[in-house]
Amino acid sequence: MIKKFDKKDEESGSGSNPFQHLEKSAVLQEARIFNETPINPRRCLHILTKIIYLLNQGEHFGTTEATEAFFAMTRLFQSNDQTLRRMCYLTIKEMANISEDVIIVTSSLTKDMTGKEDVYRGPAIRALCRITDTTMLQAIERYMKQAIVDKVPSVSSSALVSSLHMVKMSYDVVKRWVNEAQEAASSDNIMVQYHALGLLYHLRKNDRLAVTKMLNKFTKSGLKSPFAYCMLIRIASKLLDETEGGHDSPLFDFIESCLRNKNEMVVYEAASAIVHMPNCTARELAPAVSVLQLFCSSPKAALRYAAVRTLNKVAMKHPSAVTACNLDLENLITDSNRSIATLAITTLLKTGSESSVDRLMKQISSFVSEISDEFKVVVVQAISALCQKYPRKHSVMMNFLSNMLRDDGGFEYKRAIVDCIISIIEENPESKETGLAHLCEFIEDCEHTVLATKILHLLGKEGPRTPQPSKYIRFIFNRVVLESEAVRAAAVSALAKFGAQNDDLLPSVLVLMQRCMMDSDDEVRDRATFYMNVLQQKQKALNAAYIFNGLSVSIPGLEKSLHQYTLEPSEKPFDMKTVPLATTPITEQKTEIAPVATSKLPEKLAPSRQDIYQEQLASIPEFQGLGPLFKSSEPVQLTEAETEYVVRCVKHTFARHMVFQFDCTNTLNDQLLQKVVVQMEPSEAYEVIHYIPAPSLPYSQPGSCYTLVRLPDDDPTAVSCTFSCTMKYLVRDCDPNTGEPDDDGYDDEYVLEDLEVTVADHIQKVLKPNFGAAWEEVGDEFEKEETFALASVRTLDEAVGNIISFLGMQPCERSDKVPENKNSHVLFLAGVFRGSHDVLVRARLALADGVTMQVTVRSSEETVVDVILASVG
């Protein structure tokens, strides 16, 4: 690395580098002069600088060579040269993790830290804490306490910051220095004040009461340091967030008062804190917005950037609050900092009127190629939001997006564009064809497999239903010829959908399939063979089950079941119905575009909530033999928020049983609860079989107890039931400080709110991407129809929302969105009833003085149809 660096240097002749030709081994060789007497400070200093320079360049030092150099360096403590000594401290810090036995310098550093030379003391403390562990920290505790309250600011600051670093490792030791930190917080020096506040907060952050007290004290007494003010604002807004404190709280007043601070840093921090608060009203935002507006015309780029970035955030939720700044934002469009200009335009796109859209879009296109990918994503997000606001503008947007799609850009950027186009297609049926055409063009030359497969999937879904499906076939088949395995396989699946939907295309699709069956990749061949055989049957039901609507089971669940099956060989074929269903349908959900600051961690495929529950329940012996977990409900609160015990219940439904999981938290620090059960009294023929107590419930550590209930076999229509619940337990009083419980305890009970089991608990949501096909597949054998009048409902939206939440079924074909200004609507719902019976609901809604609803239910099982109609009635 160094060599390359030097070569370039000589060529360009841009000046000499005294670190030319630095070789690690040569430098370490030179370090031998550390042992010479008398010490030559100047030469030694130069060598130490070289060593640190090498470390800084990322040069790797082996343990032995580092230790050797380190030990030689310790001798330099004999010299009294100030700079040399300071460089020794730096070397110690840099080598703390590389060299062995660094603790041998402890005594030298302790001496410097308590010595007379103020220039040494601060850095010595920092170096010492870098090499100290918990046991040694106790040995220097006395000095640290003195240093924290030292009158020299650099010493005090160094001690406070070092203590902060030590908190992670030795919380218990540092905790004892609270009084000293408290004293330091009232120092006149602004940095000392800031560091003391930071340390105090880190020591107390788990004790909400102490944090509140601290805030009260400092907000009243006032601080000098702008840094400390920023810290206070952050602590206050976090506390507000946690306690869900209203905006009439004194903490909010404090943050608002900081908007009038004379330091810009503090004003901005306060404005940003207010903007980031959830549920802020436009009136509460107004003062924050007006200071940000002032910042927009600041000569400092960083301040303009900060202001417009924050205004952009406001505009996402409260576009009207930002309208007042439109003029200032217009001025920033031509800002030389492209980031600022982009943010200004995207903010204006959110707040401006429909008429300004064309002009702004033109402005962006003039410099979109100059900005970084992060900001291109911001632009795409703004466009996406705009399309939702002004559906009529979609042709302008679509044009712009397709141009962006052709430009260079990274994966994140392209993905944002593709997602945006897809969402436009979904929102505006009339833009479907242009959108699909742009996407087709894009996959012709797309290096991102993920995007290509995603688009192919979309083409398969939407293409067959367009007026001219045949024109997409060419684009899809081109992929089969030219692309990697994953894309080829996706293309085959898409082709199959065309064949299944369009009879006139079927012969050509079959020919293409035949060719795909000779592919070099297994997966592609398998898919082609499979689809070929299904398509040749020419049966609607088969097409629906195997081509349009794929598997709806949970993938980790399937994996586990198959593994189990291979472990216990049996004569019986594997039954798909034993596999738990997927909880959240993966596709067709509204694509949420990730925020600008995407975390760098790769997204892991997290197991779904239900898979986690399945795992937990399977580990309890009493629950074995219940079969696969069918559905887990959202947690239901059975207590008020601020009570002694907080209990919430998750309802787990199995084929013939239900398990109620009670997550209990004990919020009393002077009690230990033991043998906690929740006793349940059902109103219907439900039978409680088993209680599994939570053995012990110490203060603030949540624990779970379970109740197992058998569903009534004889009456399958009894789907709803109310349980009255009482928590029973043994109380042992304990010392709030140590948590040490008394020997004796007494029984007690606590009445919880009633728990309802409704029809939704028996139905799992399942997405049918092609509802029509599924409707035909189930057939009308058990079809029933009934008409209801929903008198209390005023709008179609409300009716749709009510039906979905009542039945707990998945809306399909985006029928949960009611187009504006319509008097009638059809809602399609799909689900699976407990016991693996598909159930589909079609609800025709008409608005007239209340909502009239005609419900048609189809299922593979008659009782299910009855249950649904009975419960709706």
Place this chain on the structure above:
Amino acid sequence: MFPTEPSLYTVKAVLILDNDGDRLYAKYYDDTYPTVKEQKAFEKNIFNKTHRTDSEIALLEGLTVVYKSNIDLFFYVIGSSHENELMLMAVLNCLFDSLSQMLRKNVERRALLENMEGLFLAVDEIVDGGVILESDPQQVVHRVALRGDDVPLTEQTVTQVLQSAKEQIKWSLLR
């Protein structure tokens, strides 16, 4: 989730690059870029995105970057995108002003390389493990307390004298 846990850990990295984008100084305070390879890649990206524009602030790889260039040096301070941009700016200004004083306004590559120990000590006084330790350049310069570098000729070794003579000849030729 709350966007940022209140914390003193403000700075993720301090960088100084030359006008080829090569690292002169780099200090990373957390594990955002754990390996030298990732660090260099990040530095390359940062340099490519910033060296042509003189615009002080940017958002890169999800991080806020404030920067400043002078002659043939590029100074960067990097923090989380949730961080108060003005705090990062305060660090950058403090670093630049301290160096400017220490180098007697000669903030350029050659002068900096001749005073690397001063740079090391100054950054050490400004940021400690990601915490802003001092933001006042006067204080920083005072604490670094670098003694004057006008070393009497007698203390220079013969090779050093030769070296500097060579340098001067080379420079006069180049001009």
